[in-house]
Amino acid sequence: MTTLSLTAIRVGDLVRSVEFYTSGCGFVLEREFTTPTFRAAIVRAGSAGLELILPADDDVTDPADHGNMLRKFVLNTADPAATMSRAGAFGGTVITPAAEHPAYGMTIGVLADPDGYELEFVGRTA
Template sequence: MTAGEVTFSLGAIRVGDLDRSLDFYTGGCGFVLEKRFTTPAFEAAIVRAGVAGVELIVPHGESATERSDHGNMLQKFVLNTPDPAAVMRRACEFGGSEVSPATDYPAYGMTIGVLADPDGYLLELVGRTDDPADPR
């Protein structure tokens, strides 16, 4: 790595129930659990999709039933997959909810669908359709 090279490691989000979120991201979206840990301030887990990941955080003393206020800054996570519709179906089986169905956008060479995780964070699933190796 050169002195000027930067890579994105992970983003961190507050969740209401760590086990529920782990089920959603690993079982539903295909992320891999890297590690689970506890600090004096919170319990957390890091899950990865490729080299980038998400740190799922539950601050100590937070109620698992209270949905955290997301504010108005974070918009979405974008995940690349060859089959957005299949990932959306699987993710919904693990507590996600469809926001907009996987739809082909020929002008952009993509299929895009949006779902919400169990805490309401948005995930945009993108599949390339303009790849000559892609049979669609």
């Protein structure tokens, strides 16, 4: 059996990103570490996680070029609107407010993290 453990993404400010994902989105900080080429932190939501990487030689004033391949991260939460509101207080930007979609039986909203990665917040409606 194979499981996906981590997805690694480049960030512009490691402290800001850790705070956004932990305090804003409810992830848990697993560990931080430094290598000769980057500093990183691993944050987890359940068994899945993100490795937030700040390259040592990167010009952090340049925003990351996400290209056109990575679309979004999907996060399941009991209350998408509340989670998005909390994440917004830690640097997130709402792209699409959380709204009920009766055809899917879900509430869905989209927010960008401080580096522009899209996060889709999904929760079942009663």
